Amino acid sequence: MFTKLKAIIRKEAIILLRDKIGLSILFLMPMVLIFVMTIIQDAAFRSINESSIPIVFVNNDKDSLGDMVEQGLRNNELCKYYDSINGKPATLETARQAVADGKFLLGIVVPQNATKAIRENVSQLIDESINPTEAAAAIQGMKDSVEIIILIDPVTKKSFISSITSALREFISEVKTKIMFETFSEQIAEVIPEGGKKPGNTFNRSQIFRYSEEYASKNNSAIIPNAVQHNVPAWTIFAMFFIAIPLCGSIMKEKSEGSIFRLHTMPTSYLLLMQGKVIVYLIVGLIQFLLMLCVGLYILPLFGLPPLVMGDSFSGILVLTLATSLAATGYGVLVGTLANTEQQGAILGSLSVLLLSALGGIWVPTYVMSKTMRNISEISPLNWALEGYYNLFLRNDGLSSVLPATGKLLAFFIITIAIAMTVNKMKRKI
Structure with a gap:
């Protein structure tokens, strides 16, 4: 055989x-x-992970929200940050044209007085909590959101758009929390002028949550x-x-x-x-x-x-x-x-x-x-x-x-x- x-x-x-x-x-x-x-x-x-997604940013706010979004985009590993087109500061019109021409995948425009609108929103919310009767009329006309314009090239992946919009929501939430923190501090200082010190920039320096990525495996491998x-x-x-x-x-x-x-x-x-x-x-x-x-x-x-x-x-x-x-x-x-x-x-x-x-x-x-x-x-x-x-x-x-x-x-x-x-x-x- x-x-x-x-x-x-x-x-x-x-x-x-x-x-x-x-x-x-x-x-x-x-x-x-x-x-x-x-x-x-x-x-x-690599097109996603190596900072190769071009984004043009227009900061018409020139205040806390615009500055925070700008800083976040500059430090974001997902994108390349631009705030000028052909050597000139970007505007809504030029950014829209540049995205339409395919020069950038995304354009982000923070409107004028965006931080001011958030500050007024927070002030009215605090007034309502302190004096609900007097603040009721003012709250009826209160704006509850800030419209940030996102210009999108049709070839941009939906997942990348979602990650950018999620980051923008975090920026707005952080600015709103900061303003609320500062406003409460000012109100307390007015009620108890000699009671304590204003926290100042403690909010900026503190970070409650940190994130670390870890791939799960049964034996702690690093693959x-x-x-x-x-x-x-x-x-x-x-x-x-x-x-x-x-x-x-x-x-x-x-x-x-x-x-x-x-x-x-x-x-x-x-x-x-x-x-x-x-x-x-x-x-x-x-x-x-x-x-x-x-x-x-x-x-x-x-x-x-x-x-x-x-x-x-x-x-x-x-x-x-x-x-x-x-x-x-x-x-x-x-x-x-x-x-x-x-x-x-x-x-x-x-x-x-x-x-x-x-x-x-x-x-x-x-x-x-x-x-x-x-x-x-x-x-x-x-x-x-x-x-x-x-x-x-x-x-x-x-x-x-x-x-x-x-x-x-x-x-x-x-x-x-x-x-x-x-x-x-x-x-x-x-």
């Missing part, structure tokens, strides 16, 4: 090595995909998500399952040339014949994985991208990679057995792999999908493998974290081989 298996493996290896174009597709295409997709996504991340950490495992899995096409082509070639019928006349089981293909393409999948890791570790950093961080569980990576490669090989055997012609096999293999990769989160992350689609994505073996690599590469988990995904992938391999054997028996009887 070992001699037969050795001969089958040798036959499959020779057939595969003769197909130079097929080999280049298997190894070069996923490397190019990883490189291109990572570069594109990293550029998109930071980026385009490399997501794309390398995702497109590696896609490349592994893409071997279904050449594997299917190998099976269909045996059918078209009639060699499969001669093999059936020999005292060799169908399972043994498939074992040779599984072993050869399992090795191909492992080589693909090693090449993809080399791209993430050594090639992408040459272009200014962060290197791939693989975590600490090499046993988990090995087990999950073997299971993923077996699942991909089993799927290729199933497609090759179901197809009746080489064209059918190529179409069925390529389209089904593309569909499974789309459902599995390779093309579009599952977290942006609807709840129904997220539930559907869980049936994709590519999703099982991808979640396993996320546990290892992003969450820095150990071997135990990938055992559920590994079990699903191995079960998928066994089921596909079993179905392929059943279909083959049915076709031989016909």
